[in-house]
Amino acid sequence: MTAQAFWDRHAPKYARQPIADPTAYEEKLRRVTALLHPTDRVLEIGCGTGGTARHLARVAAHVTATDLSAEMIRIAKARSAADTASRPHFLQAEAKEDLGRQPFDAVCAFSLLHLVDDIPNVLDVVYRQVKPGGYFLSKTVCLKDGPRWMQMMVRVLIGLGIAPQVTLVSRAELTRHLADAGFDVLETRYLGKKRINPFIVARRPVA
Ligand SMILES: C[S@@+](CC[C@H](N)C(=O)[O-])C[C@H]1O[C@@H](n2cnc3c(N)ncnc32)[C@H](O)[C@@H]1O
Structure with missing residues (x-):
């Protein structure tokens, strides 16, 4: 099953999950909001x-908010239809x-990069789309930082079609991939109890 087929199929269930x-x-x-300005243009990939x-x-x-899955984008548009003042521009697109x-002041990718098959390639594309000085x-x-049983469990779930590749x-x-793409990594921290999904603030250097 392709990634798009997987996410299209799972979108309704994903949408219902708390x-x-x-x-x-x-x-x-809060952390993302603190880094943004009211004048900023922002891109979220894998929204x-x-x-x-x-x-x-x-x-x-x-x-601008993009996702590989047409079904995710359909749900996102329906949910934002009643938003009055400001509404994201949703469109179906691959992260790569x-x-x-025009380059963005900030690009966001939450719970996404482990789902793409070529992280360095996606980071190169992201880098081009961030303004110098942007985030x-x-x-x-x-997952490599998690215990072996977790990696094995994920493999089983992928085999059963319950988890994506x-x-x-x-x-x-x-961190190395981000540096190779040209970013300065400013901050890495864990926001919840889990220690396998770091929140990373990276910046494209000004010059
Ligand atoms: C775990 S969900 C995270 C959604 C959202 N970012 C969040 O934090 O709640 C992953 C999302 O990434 C999308 N996705 C997976 N692979 C992708 C790719 N190669 N390009 C763009 N989006 C992708 C899926 O369709 C899904 O909507």
Whole structure:
């Protein structure tokens, strides 16, 4: 099954699920909001059903939010239809797609990078889409940092079609990939109880 087919099929169930760790989620929104300005143009890749993008649209000037899954984008658009003042611009696109727009002040990728098959390639595309001095804010499941039983369990779930294909990456490897793409990594921290999904603040150098 392709990744798009997987996420299209799982989108309705994903949309019904409560946020797994609301405290960590709120903390992430607070940290992201603190880095943004009301004039900023923001891109979120792998936006899912659009909850985070809709929050960002209330604190930034413009938000473009993309996802591989047409079904996720359909749900995101339906959910934001009643938003009055500011609404994200949702569109179906692969994370590795350069939208060819004017560069963004910030690009976000939450619970996404471990799902793409070529992280360095996606980071190169993200880098091109961030303004010099702009941020790349991410939260990524670094399964390589987890216990072996967890990696084995994920393999079983992938085999059963319950979990999507994942790229095994460690926090150290992810940090290296970010540096190789040209980013300065400013901050890495864990927002919830889990120690396998670091929130990373990276910045494209000014010059
Ligand atoms: C775990 S969900 C996270 C959604 C949202 N970012 C959040 O934090 O709630 C992963 C999302 O990434 C999308 N996705 C998976 N692979 C992708 C890819 N290669 N390009 C763009 N989106 C992708 C899926 O369709 C899904 O909506």
